[in-house]
Amino acid sequence: MSESVQVTNNLTNPEASSQRTLYPYVTGTSVVAIKYKDGILMAADMGGSYGSTLRYKSVERMKSVGKHSVLGASGEISDFQEILRYLDELILHDNMWDDGNSLGPKEVHNYLTRLMYNRRNKFNPLWNSLVLGGVKNGQKYLGSVSMIGVHFEDNHVATGFGNHLARPILRDEWKEDLSFEEGVKLLEKCMRVLLYRDRSAVNKLQIAKLTEEGMTISQPYSLKTFWGYGAFQNPTVGAEGSW
Amino acid sequence: MFRNQYDTDVTTWSPAGRLFQVEYAMEAVKQGSAAIGLRSKSHVVLACVNKSNSELSSHQKKIFKADDHIGVAIAGLTADGRVLSRYMRSECINYSYSYESPLPVGRLVVQLADKAQVCTQRSWKRPYGVGLLVAGLDESGAHLYYNCPSGNYFEYQAFAIGSRSQAAKTYLERKFESFSTSSRENLLKDALFAIRETLQGERLTSSICTVAVLGVGEAFQILDQKTVQALIDAFEIAGEEAPAAEGDAPDQSAAGSGPTTDQGPPAEPDVAPMET
Numbered sequence: 001m002s003e004s005v006q007v008t009n010n011l012t013n014p015e016a017s018s019q020r021t022l023y024p025y026v027t028g029t030s031v032v033a034i035k036y037k038d039g040i041l042m043a044a045d046m047g048g049s050y051g052s053t054l055r056y057k058s059v060e061r062m063k064s065v066g067k068h069s070v071l072g073a074s075g076e077i078s079d080f081q082e083i084l085r086y087l088d089e090l091i092l093h094d095n096m097w098d099d100g101n102s103l104g105p106k107e108v109h110n111y112l113t114r115l116m117y118n119r120r121n122k123f124n125p126l127w128n129s130l131v132l133g134g135v136k137n138g139q140k141y142l143g144s145v146s147m148i149g150v151h152f153e154d155n156h157v158a159t160g161f162g163n164h165l166a167r168p169i170l171r172d173e174w175k176e177d178l179s180f181e182e183g184v185k186l187l188e189k190c191m192r193v194l195l196y197r198d199r200s201a202v203n204k205l206q207i208a209k210l211t212e213e214g215m216t217i218s219q220p221y222s223l224k225t226f227w228g229y230g231a232f233q234n235p236t237v238g239a240e241g242s243w
Numbered sequence: 244m245f246r247n248q249y250d251t252d253v254t255t256w257s258p259a260g261r262l263f264q265v266e267y268a269m270e271a272v273k274q275g276s277a278a279i280g281l282r283s284k285s286h287v288v289l290a291c292v293n294k295s296n297s298e299l300s301s302h303q304k305k306i307f308k309a310d311d312h313i314g315v316a317i318a319g320l321t322a323d324g325r326v327l328s329r330y331m332r333s334e335c336i337n338y339s340y341s342y343e344s345p346l347p348v349g350r351l352v353v354q355l356a357d358k359a360q361v362c363t364q365r366s367w368k369r370p371y372g373v374g375l376l377v378a379g380l381d382e383s384g385a386h387l388y389y390n391c392p393s394g395n396y397f398e399y400q401a402f403a404i405g406s407r408s409q410a411a412k413t414y415l416e417r418k419f420e421s422f423s424t425s426s427r428e429n430l431l432k433d434a435l436f437a438i439r440e441t442l443q444g445e446r447l448t449s450s451i452c453t454v455a456v457l458g459v460g461e462a463f464q465i466l467d468q469k470t471v472q473a474l475i476d477a478f479e480i481a482g483e484e485a486p487a488a489e490g491d492a493p494d495q496s497a498a499g500s501g502p503t504t505d506q507g508p509p510a511e512p513d514v515a516p517m518e519t
Contacts, residue, residue: 101347101381110343137382 020124024076026050028061029200030162031072031131032190034174035140035155036183039211040133042072043187045195046220047202054202062208064215066091069105069134070208071112074159075147076127083126086115105134105141109151117149129159135212158190161198166190180209192223254366264370265363268392271372275318277408277441278305280376281401281415281434282387283425286458287378289316290434292405292441293453306455310335311462312345313379314455318405319392320372327355327375348379352388352396360394374404378457385458403437410440427458432478435471447475 026048033042048056061080062072065087073080090111094103103111109132119125125147133142144157156170169190178186184207195201203225208217249255250263257263278291295302306316307328313335317324334354338346355375362368375390389404390396401419403411414437422430434454439447449471457463466474 097350097353099347099349099353100383101349103342104344107342107344111341114341 020122021076021079021127024079024127026056026077027127027200028059028074028077028080029198030158030160030166030194031061031074031129032158032162032166032170032187032194033072033131033133033142033156034170034178034183034186035133035142036178036180038180039135039140039209040070040142041180041183041187042070042131042133042208042210043191043205044072044074045191045202045205047200047204048077049200052199054200057202057204058220060206060217062206062217064208064210064217065108065132065134066094067102067214068136069108069132070210070215071108072131072133072159072208073128075129079126079128083112083115083128083130087112102136104136104139105132105143106136108132108134109141109143109145109153112145113149113151116145116147116151120148131157131159133210135210138212161194161201162190165193165197169193188223192225195223195225252366253363253369262363265393268370268372269374272319272374272392272404273406273408275321275373275405276305277403277405277411277438278316278318278374278376279401279403279408279411279415279434279437279441280316280378280387280389280399281419281422281430281437282378282385282399283422283427283430284384286425286427286430286456286461287314287380287385287387288430288434288454288456289314289376289378290438290452290454291316291318292438292451294451302451306453306465307331308455308463308465309351310339310345312381312457313348313351313377314457314463315378316376316455318374318376318408323371324373324375327358327371327373330358331355331377345381347381348377348386348388349381351379352377352390355390356394356396359390359392362392363394376402376404378455378463380457380459401437403441405441407441407443410443411437414440427456427461431456431474435475435478448472449475 028048029045031042031044033040042062044061046057046059047054048059059077062070063084065071112130112132116126127147129147130145142155142157143151143153145151156174158166173186187207191205195203203222204220206218206220208215249257253262253264276292276294280287280289289306291305293302293305303321305321306314308314309328309331315328315331331351334351335346359371362370370392372392377388377390379386387399387402388396389399389402400422401415403415418433431454435447438452449468452471453465454471455463455465
C-alpha cells in the first residue's frame with residue numbers, strides 16, 4: 001500500500017502555487033483608540049468591505065482578550081479571526097496555570113508583535129493592523145502592531161486612514177485624564193471625519209470602554225451627518241461642459 | 244535508610260509506598276555545603292558556604308543569577324545545579340522575548356518542579372541530586388521557594404539546606420517572624436548569622452561564604468567579597484570558638500559597643516570595655 005505524497009513548500013519549490021497571503025479580500029477600515037481617565041476607549045465601525053463593495057455591515061472588529069485587554073483590528077477579517085484563535089489559546093494556557101498571575105496588555109501586545117513579525121519574515125503575513133489596549137493594576141496601556149511587525153505605544157493610536165485623519169485631531173485635542181464623555185465625544189469627532197472622507201467607512205459603529213473592571217462594548221449606533229451643503233444641491237452648476 | 248531490594252530503580256515502588264532512589268537523591272542534597280535563603284516583603288537574600296577542596300583550588304559557584312529578578316542557590320550535586328540554572332536562564336529569557344515582561348517566579352518554580360518529576364518516572368533517568376533555593380520577585384512581592392529532587396516545591400519565609408543546615412534553621416526559626424518587615428541590611432545580617440551557625444565555631448570570613456541579594460528596585464546581584472567582609476565586620480559576626488548557641492545580635496551601630504570577643508575590634512578609647 002504505497003502512496004506517494006507530494007510535499008511542496010516554499011523551500012523546495014519557491015514558485016509553487018503559493019499558499020501565502022498575497023492580498024486581502026474582506027477588509028475592515030480604521031480603528032481609533034485613546035487613553036482616558038479610567039482606561040481605554042476604542043472605536044471602530046462595523047463594516048467588512050469586499051474590495052470596493054461595502055458588503056458586510058455587522059462585523060465586530062473589537063474583541064476583549066483575557067481580563068485586561070481589548071484588541072481592535074483593521075485589514076483582512078479572516079486573519080483577525082485567526083489572531084483571535086491564537087490569543088484564545090494563549091489566554092487559556094495562561095489561565096491553566098491557575099496561579100494568580102495573568103497576562104497583561106503589555107505582554108499580549110508583545111506576543112502579537114512577535115506573531116506578526118514572524119509571519120512577515122515567512123512572507124506570509126497576517127494582513128492586519130492591530131490596536132491593543134488595556135488596564136492592569138491601574139496602569140493604562142495602548143499599543144499598535146502593523147502587519148510587518150512595526151509596533152509602538154502611545155496615548156492615542158489609529159490604523160489605516162485613521163492615522164491620516166484622526167491622529168491630527170487627537171494630537172491637538174487629546175489631553176491627560178479625559179472624562180468618559182469627553183473621550184467619547186473626541187472619538188466620535190474622529191469617526192465622523194473618517195465617515196465623510198474614507199470610502200470604506202460605514203455609518204454603524206461601536207465604542208469599546210476598557211477599565212480595571214473589564215470591557216464593555218456599546219450597541220451599534222450611527223453618527224449624525226450633514227449633507228445639506230449648497231455645493232451638493234446642484235453639483236454640476238459651474239462645471240462647464242459637464243453632463 | 245539501609246540498602247534493600249527496592250532501591251535499584253527509580254521506577255520501583257517499595258511495599259511501603261516509597262521511591263528509594265528519590266529519597267537517596269534528597270540525601271545528596273544534605274551532603275552538599277549549606278545554603279540559606281530568607282525574605283522580607285521587598286527583598287530576598289541568598290547565602291551559602293563556599294569551601295574549596297584545597298588551598299590551591301577555587302571554590303565552586305553555588306549561587307546563580309537566572310534573570311534580573313530571579314536568583315538561585317544550590318546544594319548537592321553542583322553539576323546538576325548548573326544544568327538547572329541554565330534551564331532557568333533559558334526560560335526567563337524566552338519569556339522576556341515573547342512578552343517583554345519578567346517571568347513570574349511562581350511559574351518558573353512549577354516548571355522546575357515538573358522537570359524534576361519527569362526524572363522520577365523514567366527508568367532511563369535519575370533524579371536531579373540538587374536542592375534549589377529560588378529567590379524571585381513578581382507583582383505580589385518577594386518570594387523564596389525550595390525545589391526538591393522529588394519534584395515538590397514549597398514557599399518559605401526562610402529556609403536552609405545542605406550539611407549542618409539544622410543549626411541555621413534553628414536560628415531562622417527563632418527570628419523569622421520579624422523578617423517580613425526587616426530592612427535590607429537586617430536581612431543580610433541575619434543571613435550571615437545563619438551561615439555562621441552552620442560553621443560550628445569556625446571563623447566566618449568572606450572567603451568562605453557567598454551572599455546575594457535581590458529586591459524591589461534592585462536587580463539580583465552577588466555581593467563582592469569586599470562588601471561581604473565589610474558587612475561581617477560591621478555586624479561583628481565573625482565569632483571564633485563561640486558555641487553554636489551564640490545568638491545575641493550585636494547592636495546596630497558598628498562602634499565598638501557590641502559584645503567583645505577575641506576577634507572583636509579593639510575597644511574605642513572613649514568607650515568602656517564591656518564585660519564579656
